[in-house]
Amino acid sequence: MTFPTMEVVSRLQGLLAGEWGLGTSMASLQGYYGLSPEATQEVAVGLVRAPAEFQEKAGSTRYPVIQTYCDQIENKRSEQFRAFSGRMRLVTEVRVSTDRLEGLAERLHFYVDAVRDVVERNAGCLGEGVFLEPGYEVAFEAVKKGGLNFLQVGRVVCWVGVSR
Structure with missing residues (x-):
């Protein structure tokens, strides 16, 4: 059966x-980064892989932007009687933009650390035949x-094992 x-x-x-x-990760990291609750608004997680320039031209972009997508699939067919037994490489891209350079890197690291924390806490089984591997890059x-004048991007890459 395919998936x-x-x-x-x-x-x-x-x-x-x-x-x-x-939300949970950002709340626990606020004190470390010295950010106020107003500075760390809730962020929507999108499913599109598009350059920042395209998204800005397509409509109003609100920063920070977090996008999740798959950029690589390996079907090793290592399990007998399985149509797919391999890995998928998932990327979570975080884009932060401000009108000043000061604080841009700190904000990016804050959001990347929040994504990284979610991946660390949820390593393991994500459901039938889907396993989030514990490592990441x-x-x-x-x-x-770009963006509001200056734009910086961070990516968290993780692997998900799939057996179907």
Whole structure:
């Protein structure tokens, strides 16, 4: 039996947007980063992979932006009688934009740490045949022009094992 890849991406999105997701992680990290509750508004988690320029042209973009998508699928067919037994690489991209350079990196690290915390806390079984592996990678891009003047992007990459 086959499965839609969006099912796995939606599960990660559900973890991030859920009751014990980003909101909980951001609340626990506020003190460490010295941010006020007003500075850390709730963020919607999208399912689109598009450059910031496209999203800004398509409509009003509210920063920070968090997008989750799959960028790689490996079907190793290592389990007999399974149509799919492999891994999917899921990326959660965080974009932060401000009109000043001061504080931009701190805000980006705050949101990336919140995503990373959700991944760490939820490693394991995500449902029938879907397993979030405990490891992850984090990468940061350099600041560039965009958004509200300055834009910086961070990515949290994790692997999900799938056996169907």
